[in-house]
Amino acid sequence: MSCYPPFFLYVLVHFVLIFLSSFSFTFLRTKSPYTHKSDLSLSPPLSTPFVTINTNLHVHCSKQFHSVREREREREREKLRFVVMASGGGSVEEVSNKQVILKDYVSGFPKESDMYLNASGTIKLKVPEGSNAILVKNLYLSCDPYMRPRMKQPIPGNETYIEPFKPGSPIVGNGVAKVLDSGHPDFKKGDLIWGMTGWEEYSLITATQTLYKIHHTDVPLSYYTGLLGMPGMTAYAGFYEICSPKKGERVFISAASGAVGQLVGQFAKLLGCYVIGSAGSKEKASLLIMRVDLLKNKFGFNEAFNYKEEPDLHAALKRYFPEGIDIYFENVGGKMLDAVLLNMRAHGRIAVCGMISQYNLEHPEGVHNLMTVVWKRVRIEGFMVSEYHHLFPKFLEFVLPYIKEGKITYVEDVAEGLESAPAALIGLFTGRNVGKQVVVVARE
Amino acid sequence: MSCYPPFFLYVLVHFVLIFLSSFSFTFLRTKSPYTHKSDLSLSPPLSTPFVTINTNLHVHCSKQFHSVREREREREREKLRFVVMASGGGSVEEVSNKQVILKDYVSGFPKESDMYLNASGTIKLKVPEGSNAILVKNLYLSCDPYMRPRMKQPIPGNETYIEPFKPGSPIVGNGVAKVLDSGHPDFKKGDLIWGMTGWEEYSLITATQTLYKIHHTDVPLSYYTGLLGMPGMTAYAGFYEICSPKKGERVFISAASGAVGQLVGQFAKLLGCYVIGSAGSKEKASLLIMRVDLLKNKFGFNEAFNYKEEPDLHAALKRYFPEGIDIYFENVGGKMLDAVLLNMRAHGRIAVCGMISQYNLEHPEGVHNLMTVVWKRVRIEGFMVSEYHHLFPKFLEFVLPYIKEGKITYVEDVAEGLESAPAALIGLFTGRNVGKQVVVVARE
Known part of the structure; x- marks a missing residue:
């Protein structure tokens, strides 16, 4: 199927979608925002995970708008x-x-x-x-x-x-x-x-x-709310400025299907890192499958897993990173951070972007394995994107060609x-x- | 009183001390290892805290051995x-x-x-x-x-x-x-x-x-077990290589009367930092008083406090560092780290040397305030001195003159x-x- 369908098709689908979205139906754009998959459904089988969500999911990998x-x-x-x-x-x-x-x-x-x-x-x-x-x-x-x-x-x-x-x-x-x-x-x-x-x-x-x-x-x-805005800059500054990444290093990303995580993983892949992401959802099992599928098949992560299916996160990370983690991009906090700490390699870096698992707790969970930062000489560093906005022109120079060449999926x-x-x-x-x-x- | 008493006095006191130490008595050397305070006592009043410990305390500030x-x-x-x-x-x-x-x-x-x-x-x-x-x-x-x-x-x-x-x-x-x-x-x-x-x-x-x-x-x-050995190198590498210290910065040191803490504080003072240390003891109240006194009056810390007397460590640190902490040299972990995190300044650094409060626990305490590393853009970095031994000659070059000039109390x-x-x-x-x-x- 061509990436660029005739314009009338775009207009037709556009109006159909406006109608459907008012009923919280689902649609999916693949390859280009102007190319719509036709298999719209309220209750699709799990084998077609991309069409099971109840909001509008756009997968962009486009060159021309x-x-x-x-x-x-x-x-x-x-x-x-x-x-x-x-x-x-x-x-x-x-x-x-x-x-x-x-x-x-x-x-x-x-x-x-x-x-x-x-x-x-x-x-x-x-x-x-x-x-x-x-x-x-x-x-x-x-x-x-x-x-x-x-x-x-x-x-x-x-x-x-x-x-x-x-x-x-x-x-x-x-x-x-x-x-x-x-x-x-x-x-x-x-x-x-x-x-x-x-x-x-x-x-x-x-x-x-x-x-x-x-x-x-x-x-x-x-895109300026995400890939080209604050989350994009967060991924860029966090990965390149805080993580000190090197080609071949082992990178783990939590909340990897989120706005920032999906980009960090792809930046890491572009640099030649080995990338694994985790995702999860409190809502629907189908979302989990879709997320993990996205990470592996759309974002090109080496592996992805659903942390909800892992009763022992430490063991899961040990399985996915038998040689340990060089870089952890922290979006989650709590138990995930605790498990990651036990799996860090010597001189590992943890860029702390946020801790979404903790935001709704009146009393944040305790993190118990901090002694690992000594044994493994780990650096944990928090950052806020607001301090890196001077890098925005450099970031655009970096990311726009990748977007236009279709090398970043968003x-x-x-x-x-x-x-x-x-x-x-x-x-x-x-x-x-x-x-x-x-x-x-x-x-x- | 002269720093260098006649040799016969040294010999006399030496033998007295060997006798006393066999009964777990206490003695104190001040200014020079060859100058002994005479107020030895088993149960001295608290107003003379230097003579209340049950092992041999040596305060060295000497030039000639x-x-x-x-x-x-x-x-x-x-x-x-x-x-x-x-x-x-x-x-x-x-x-x-x-x-x-x-x-x-x-x-x-x-x-x-x-x-x-x-x-x-x-x-x-x-x-x-x-x-x-x-x-x-x-x-x-x-x-x-x-x-x-x-x-x-x-x-x-x-x-x-x-x-x-x-x-x-x-x-x-x-x-x-x-x-x-x-x-x-x-x-x-x-x-x-x-x-x-x-x-x-x-x-x-x-x-x-x-x-x-x-x-x-x-x-x-x-000294080669301490000031000139592993603890000295730990203090030197941890402070200069990990903490990225600058003159005028606010430095907090836990376990500050210990082997490493006492040196970090003095290195920080020599650089022109504002230094506060905490100390405590599970054993005797008199030890606490002595430690705090040591920190302030012998090591020249700006302030020192007994963490055992502080029901709210967060409030205590807020009182001692109303403008926050730039550098925390972490020897303790647990609740102290949690309280410090809440008091870090923007771009603060925490060098993690050890976490003595956690070593005897089967399950380490949880640290809850890690989200601060994002809000305050804090760097937490663990290190092991074994990776800095190449700096040993440089360290000796740095520290020996201070010892010989009596500028470091040990x-x-x-x-x-x-x-x-x-x-x-x-x-x-x-x-x-x-x-x-x-x-x-x-x-x-």
Whole structure:
């Protein structure tokens, strides 16, 4: 089958999918976002694991997106004309602005009901006079594990945690947006940006220093919530700057089908490492099978395993890494870290990106095998991508050719509409997503 | 009072002390090993904490040892003549060789009775024909925390732990010894060495690659079990190679009155860091007071505290380091590490030297606050001094001038006689020692 089907097929499938997705049906894009597998089903057999999830899974390995992007731009221009006309062309009217609001600080496992959709809000599509903020229309929002700790009540006097969300205000996170109005000299109307924005239709962004202009638009814009955004940079900086990787080394990645894990594994493979990933899910067995299959057959990992099927993680790692682990990319924490520590090789490195298994616990689990860092002379190093943004141009230079040559496979799990955002975020912690969890607020 | 009293005073006090030490009395050397405080007492008031310990505490800050060393050499030569005569001058007779034997693998808290003195052994004071081993007379033995894990039964297939001791065989550890016979071209009779030897009067050492010849003898030979041996190198490599220290940084050291801790703190002070140490003891309150006093008043730490008096270690560290900790030199593990993690500054470094609080536990305590390594971008790095021995010449070049200028204070806790070795080793884990725990097998 060709990677590039006729355009009418794309349009046809596009509308079918919009219809299906409103019923939480499933579809899959393979090879290209514009090539859709036809075996859509509610209850497929387990032997076709790619079609069993209840959100939209996109497997991208594409080279060309330009013409579709052009069409999207045209439609955006039309819509903007309408907005300006609606506001009378001169004085600015307020428009409706749906928002996802955090009700209160969250303890324990988060629930969808910890957030609510406020549909009654409005916003003026104009930056206030004299402000150097920008006014954006949000297109794609990113669901990331680090957002869970931001829901916790801050501990007075303890600056250990990153800035918490404000109850009663919209959730804040990375996203892709289009500039509708700008009081900042670096941004102008029509610019596409990615960075910190609100979980709402339109945002007035004052912290413009957290934003990056999107210059490369011949890739899907949603990539800037993942592969080309914060998770991509996290994988790049974490692997190359923290792990000090060498060709041939043995790399283990937990949460390997997630936004960051899938990329670290592929970067490691591109360098010539031996890569094994683990994945799991609290939700459905079929998701597990799909994840492990993805890791091995789409991302090209040497091996992958479902940690839920391993009663003894230490033994499992011993089996998969009989000679030990040189590099562990830590996304999980807790028992997995404990098992990994026992299997590290001399001078092993552990880059700590996050510990998703711990975020919903009031009291984090204890890690018992830290003495291994002495016996094996292991380095454990935490990092935050915010300190590596100076590497962003270098990262793009590194990754864009691989994307365009189809050497990096990227999986997105797409939730449609702002109203689906709370469920999408919670899904990260139940393990419902496969790949980067994106919320589409608007495509244009 | 002069630092250098007349020689007759030294001789007089020397014999008094030999008498006193046989009753487990206490003495203290200050400023110079040849200057003795006169306030010896079995039950001194707490206001004179330096004289309350039940082993021999030596505080050294001396510049000159030469004449005494010369006398020791002369006595050694006399004794060797006697040995040769006893063996008939030609054919080699066996001599008695007392040994400290490990009974069996140890679980839980070690006891003196886990070891026993075998007084019935003999040894020929001659290297077997054709062997490239060396035959040494052991002078000083080193008690070090890492020896406890070596008493554990090895876990089959798990190479996490360093090589265990052999039940039924003598304990093995660092020591200072004199070569009596050599089959190795690098060593000759009369050489002084330090390195891995047996807990016995004489040892046949085949692993000569672990040995270092002692070239600088104008310092007490016992220093090569500590300040100038493995603990000194541990402090040097751990601090300079792992901690990446910078002038003005805030350094915290646990087990700070121990062999390694006391040196790390002083190295940090010499670099211009702000240094706080913690100490504690399960044994006697008076030891705690002495330790804290030592840290502040002898080692020149900025502050010191008794962790036993702190119900909330996190709060204590917050009080002592309101701006957080840049460098933590980890000797303790467990709850202390957990509390430190919460108090690390951004980009802090934790050099993990050991975790003495965990060595006697069947199941190590859990460390819960590891997520801090992400929020604070902390590096935790374990190391073993055995990988830094190439730095030994550089280390001597660094440390010898400080010793000779009296800029480093060094505290030894000296146990007399091989038979006292088991108690001395156990004392490390009850916190009985103050400073480097040494066992004197023979002084010449």
